[in-house]
Amino acid sequence: MGRAYNFSSGPAVLPAEVLYEAQKFLVDFKGTGVSVMETPHRGKVYGAIREEAAALVKELAGLDDGWSVAFIPGGASMQFAMLPLNFLREGVGADYVCCGTWGGKAFKQAQIAGDANIAADTRKASPAYAPSPAEIRWNPDAAYVHITTNETISGCRMPEIPDPPSPLVADMSSDILSCPRDYSKFSLFYAGAQKNLGPAGAAVVAFRDSFAETCSAAIPEILSYRTYASGRPLYNTPPVWTVYIILLTLRWLKAQGLENVFARNRSKAAKLYAAVDSSGFWRGVARKDCRSLSNVAFRLPSEELEDLFVKQAEAAGMVGLKGHRSAGGIRASIYNAFPEAGVDRLVEFMKEFERRNG
């Protein structure tokens, strides 16, 4: 086949323009005689890549000079570990809002490392939903409060970002820079790159320097946010290629125009949810007011039909539609780089499938 329509939840589809550019320069990066994979991390080529990528994140998220942007190895799961190691200490815990699997995983890692409290928990709700600010019980002494803005597995997003009394920290892996958001409400936010920002291998982490300054000094340097503050020299060898592809993706995002990308994301999601709501054959997983713009999760009348749907869709050039192994069902991840034509094709396929099997 040619390029498939890739609905995978992450690693996920990258803009075709990014892939073609990466391919063109893979062996010899713009006449330097070496690949980006072979270029020294303290040299000019990588220095320029890193600087531009960090500046673009700041520009696109509207962050001021009090913020640092770092590309930290390990994805969101490494952030689940770093957050409690940096900020929890004897007598000081953190609040976690858990509205799905990922919030629960973040909470579990904080429990291992220190004192973590559940401020709200809707993990067992069906249909899936995220708590409204009124349902959350904050601990006023928390070192930070952690939310997950979009739960990738259930396709459930927080429709309203709360205003807690403590520094607000968010896992935005599946919706960073994909919808309008006031990023200045946060003290730290992060995203595994492999959904909206590039390939797997790093988390994009933005934090207020004043917040990072409150972290513990008693942890190894590579795990400390201080190590990644603006103006610090690189501590370790970063994932050079990953950051390069993140840069190309951010350039693509800027060239598209954020507002255009947001509008396209709304349109893609609206088309898919309209198909899901069009008959009783389909059932959306998330409550309507919490429906994700990134991950559209739905069920069919039986698991057999779901398996058939995934198989036939794949044969028709649409891959990655199988729901997470813990949840089953169908999940269409339609991040920034996912083309609207692929959504149109899926909607068409859903109609055909219902006609044949409904």
Next chain:
Amino acid sequence: MGRAYNFSSGPAVLPAEVLYEAQKFLVDFKGTGVSVMETPHRGKVYGAIREEAAALVKELAGLDDGWSVAFIPGGASMQFAMLPLNFLREGVGADYVCCGTWGGKAFKQAQIAGDANIAADTRKASPAYAPSPAEIRWNPDAAYVHITTNETISGCRMPEIPDPPSPLVADMSSDILSCPRDYSKFSLFYAGAQKNLGPAGAAVVAFRDSFAETCSAAIPEILSYRTYASGRPLYNTPPVWTVYIILLTLRWLKAQGLENVFARNRSKAAKLYAAVDSSGFWRGVARKDCRSLSNVAFRLPSEELEDLFVKQAEAAGMVGLKGHRSAGGIRASIYNAFPEAGVDRLVEFMKEFERRNG
């Protein structure tokens, strides 16, 4: 220019065959319709990549079934942090042999996390050398002892691997699978991939499962070696592309034949050291019995001449020869993938340079 001769210390030169193959399939991996950068980490494509890469490490290092091989994000510096977090506890420390910058960095991170002792320290020696087993004072109760088999900055290697009373752990970032070695002496060894095994973004970590079982349960899962033991499902999204390039590099290594690569490495190093020893114009950094086969570090009569050397070499298509910023001088890193023709070219250039400036 075409492909440069890249003497960088890491990220470093990759085999040209690896780069051309990666380029060919970058946009569409072998008819799957997606890039490896876009492929799900729990899918068949990545499953096969990871399995083959781990199996090749075991095969090439001669490891038996009691070992696990993992690709852990963050390079050697993450291992500096993970080791003490996993194995140190109240009343149980670790021994560190420090014969250069990297051993010292590993030691510092262990000091932050627990009780770390220096078993031998030759960091200030000039010429640089590594201690013989008789110079090392082991603490018999250490949870592990840590050595650095090759110090990249000074170009100094341990000519003899010691036999300590506690589990032996080694940073082999700059000489893994580059020379004959009995890997069964170790309980754990690791290497940032970006020198001999692939691009930056992961450490290749091999450990005895029985050793990993002694690690602490009180640390976040992504930092625990147990999480990466054979047979465990993937805990987090791995750096998929990085592991793919590691696989291509390991395949290349196997196809070349380890013995052939070792012989070529010896030949490359011998040629360069012969040039260094050919006149008083050059001065080797490491003591002769400890000279690295991976990193040939040497000085010229003045820093001005060193700067000129680096500049003129670069103009002649030889990049990455500047010594580490902390040490100055010249350093030629000649890992497995560095072609012997590049060493011949450098030796020729050294002769010309001495003629003009000696």
